Amino acid sequence: MKQKIINPSTSVNTATHPGSTGYDYTMGPQQTLPDLPVSSGTIAASGTNGGSSTAASAHTSLPSVYNGSLHPHAHNQHVSLAAFAFLFQELISQARNASKSVSEIEMRLHRNGYHIGIRLLELLNFRSSVSPGFGSTSSSRAFFSKTSINSSSNTLALNNALTTTQDEPSLAQGISHMKRRDLKPVEILQFIHSTVWTYLFGRVSDDLVKSSERDNEYMLVDSAPMLSQFISSTNVQCDFFVCGIIEGILDSASFPCNVTIHSVPEPNFQQRAVFVVRFEQQVLEREALRA
Amino acid sequence: MAIYSFWIFDRHCNCIFDREWTLKTNPSSGTTNSKLNEDTAKLLYGMIFSLRSISQKLGSLDSFNEIRTIATAKYRAHILCTASGLWFVLLSDLKQEDLSQVLRYLYSEIYVKTVVYNWLSPVDFAETANEKRGQGFRKIRNRQFLLAVEQFLGPMVN
Amino acid sequence: MAIQTILVINKSGGLVYQRDFVPNAPRLSSNEYLILAGTLQGIVAIASQITPKSLQLDGKSSARGGSEPMGNNSAPLVPYMGTLGATTANGAPLGSFLGPDYFNDAFASWNGRGLKHVTTDQNSLFVYHTLTGIKFVAVSTQPTTNAMAVAVAENLLRKTYCLYADYVMKNPFYEPEMPIKCELFDQHLGTLVKQL
Numbered sequence: 001m002k003q004k005i006i007n008p009s010t011s012v013n014t015a016t017h018p019g020s021t022g023y024d025y026t027m028g029p030q031q032t033l034p035d036l037p038v039s040s041g042t043i044a045a046s047g048t049n050g051g052s053s054t055a056a057s058a059h060t061s062l063p064s065v066y067n068g069s070l071h072p073h074a075h076n077q078h079v080s081l082a083a084f085a086f087l088f089q090e091l092i093s094q095a096r097n098a099s100k101s102v103s104e105i106e107m108r109l110h111r112n113g114y115h116i117g118i119r120l121l122e123l124l125n126f127r128s129s130v131s132p133g134f135g136s137t138s139s140s141r142a143f144f145s146k147t148s149i150n151s152s153s154n155t156l157a158l159n160n161a162l163t164t165t166q167d168e169p170s171l172a173q174g175i176s177h178m179k180r181r182d183l184k185p186v187e188i189l190q191f192i193h194s195t196v197w198t199y200l201f202g203r204v205s206d207d208l209v210k211s212s213e214r215d216n217e218y219m220l221v222d223s224a225p226m227l228s229q230f231i232s233s234t235n236v237q238c239d240f241f242v243c244g245i246i247e248g249i250l251d252s253a254s255f256p257c258n259v260t261i262h263s264v265p266e267p268n269f270q271q272r273a274v275f276v277v278r279f280e281q282q283v284l285e286r287e288a289l290r291a
Numbered sequence: 292m293a294i295y296s297f298w299i300f301d302r303h304c305n306c307i308f309d310r311e312w313t314l315k316t317n318p319s320s321g322t323t324n325s326k327l328n329e330d331t332a333k334l335l336y337g338m339i340f341s342l343r344s345i346s347q348k349l350g351s352l353d354s355f356n357e358i359r360t361i362a363t364a365k366y367r368a369h370i371l372c373t374a375s376g377l378w379f380v381l382l383s384d385l386k387q388e389d390l391s392q393v394l395r396y397l398y399s400e401i402y403v404k405t406v407v408y409n410w411l412s413p414v415d416f417a418e419t420a421n422e423k424r425g426q427g428f429r430k431i432r433n434r435q436f437l438l439a440v441e442q443f444l445g446p447m448v449n
Numbered sequence: 450m451a452i453q454t455i456l457v458i459n460k461s462g463g464l465v466y467q468r469d470f471v472p473n474a475p476r477l478s479s480n481e482y483l484i485l486a487g488t489l490q491g492i493v494a495i496a497s498q499i500t501p502k503s504l505q506l507d508g509k510s511s512a513r514g515g516s517e518p519m520g521n522n523s524a525p526l527v528p529y530m531g532t533l534g535a536t537t538a539n540g541a542p543l544g545s546f547l548g549p550d551y552f553n554d555a556f557a558s559w560n561g562r563g564l565k566h567v568t569t570d571q572n573s574l575f576v577y578h579t580l581t582g583i584k585f586v587a588v589s590t591q592p593t594t595n596a597m598a599v600a601v602a603e604n605l606l607r608k609t610y611c612l613y614a615d616y617v618m619k620n621p622f623y624e625p626e627m628p629i630k631c632e633l634f635d636q637h638l639g640t641l642v643k644q645l
Contacts, residue, residue, distance in 0.1 A: 346574075348475070358569045
């Protein structure tokens with residue numbers, strides 16, 4: 001199962017730390033694509049069959065991409081933190097070059113996140129509908145995880161997926177009843193606090209509090225924001241991207257609101273951030289009618 | 292123990308003595324006062340000169356911060372700067388952490404006794420004004436000195 | 450032995466970062482530091498030019514023998530030192546490298562021939578090269594030629610490089626090759642040096 005790792009020609013001592021995991025600064029990116037069996041005929045066949053069980057044989061057909069990412073235990077859904085950091089960096093510089101003021105940069109980031117948010121609500125709601133015991137036993141992991149996948153386990157996972165298409169029941173059979181729509185503001189915020197945060201950052205957010213001053217305000221606390229952890233504090237709040245995601249989720253769940261971020265440093269957590277969710281008046285009115 | 296070469300520079304920035312061993316196994320191999328080493332001598336002088344100026348800036352103001360060793364991944368240069376402006380430089384392998392004793396011996400027991408005490412040998416090797424600033428060509432050719440250096444450093448070569 | 454100053458020199462020899470860690474460090478003007486950085490950049494190249502002949506001969510013969518793929522250019526591995534700089538005092542990770550400590554093996558230095566280490570009456574100066582030509586320079590407050598101390602310094606500077614990769618290169622507001630003004634880099638470098 002030993003994978004061939006693509007090393008830059010300059011790395012000298014790859015053999016000295018074979019057991020190490022994670023991104024290696026000294027080696028650069030590692031190949032995480034599996035060694036797919038090279039058989040030109042069947043690949044073409046499976047392409048047209050869309051990974052259905054009629055594909056030539058389980059061994060040579062490609063797993064369906066769609067099945068894989070909808071699966072609640074998609075345990076190989078990792079993104080290298082470094083790779084994401086550079087992508088995020090590019091996103092910010094693009095916003096910066098196109099903007100004239102700080103608030104405009106933040107608005108652009110916010111908008112980028114918003115579009116992710118409205119899609120994320122669909123995906124995560126669907127995933128929560130699949131009963132927990134269904135499919136793989138391994139727990140779901142974070143999207144932006146620090147551990148890049150061990151290449152050999154990746155092959156295993158794909159092999160599992162290969163067999164899934166034939167032996168295991170389809171995803172639809174794992175859903176006994178769809179998850180109910182979140183109706184109360186607190187419910188949907190709980191959903192963001194736990195499910196969304198775990199999906200994005202691999203842990204639940206640090207706190208969810210209701211404002212004591214205003215009825216329509218809630219605060220989500222993250223003491224070490226994952227996305228902006230490398231960014232020295234400047235005038236621009238890069239976590240507006242995450243604000244956008246939250247607002248996108250809440251908006252498409254029919255909780256129109258406005259999300260802003262405030263950095264509240266603490267001695268141990270210099271980058272502690274508080275996301276302030278301010279619901280529109282209609283949400284409160286609706287809530288009053290329901291009760 | 293391995294040493295690779297030995298150099299002396301005078302206060303006019305001239306190299307007045309160089310001895311390089313080319314074979315580790317043979318202490319009599321290599322060159323003495325060779326014309327081929329002129330460029331290397333200039334580079335070596337330049338490197339030490341620059342690092343010396345850096346170290347003097349980095350040290351505290353009230354005392355003099357003289358350079359002692361320079362190490363690269365392959366060799367180590369040991370340096371002794373005397374009050375009269377002479378530099379004694381010895382290149383060795385990386386295992387030699389401090390050869391200042393050896394350099395001090397070369398200065399006090401060999402250079403002083405065979406060159407300075409020797410009335411027939413010049414002490415200042417630049418005779419005219421245009422032999423200064425690296426333009427000098429006169430070297431220590433004193434037989435006693437050469438012999439003493441060979442005897443002292445020869446056993447350390449391999 | 451304490452670290453007096455850490456410098457970062459970019460690949461064209463410009464000083465991009467300079468920070469003193471001891472209160473009584475000599476005050477050099479920024480111009481003097483710039484000259485110092487440029488000089489070091491030159492010396493690094495010169496130092497490899499004056500490799501003794503007997504070493505050059507050795508290198509050629511072993512390269513011809515073909516036993517070692519890198520010839521004599523591969524420097525010996527630098528031993529790994531302790532758990533220096535894995536986490537901050539409150540247990541938070543210092544960078545994005547994995548804890549308890551990602552680097553727990555000896556590593557090969559990329560500095561095959563160039564300047565590595567200088568000692569003077571009062572200081573030691575350590576140089577760490579990266580493959581991309583950035584140089585990390587540490588000045589300590591005591592002269593030492595001890596192989597152990599050199600290895601510790603090398604480890605320290607390698608960690609500094611990691612922090613640089615995290616907090617400078619991943620900062621969208623940093624212009625490459627320009628002076629580093631990143632609070633987080635300052636802060637984490639401070640923690641790292643304090644652990645010595």
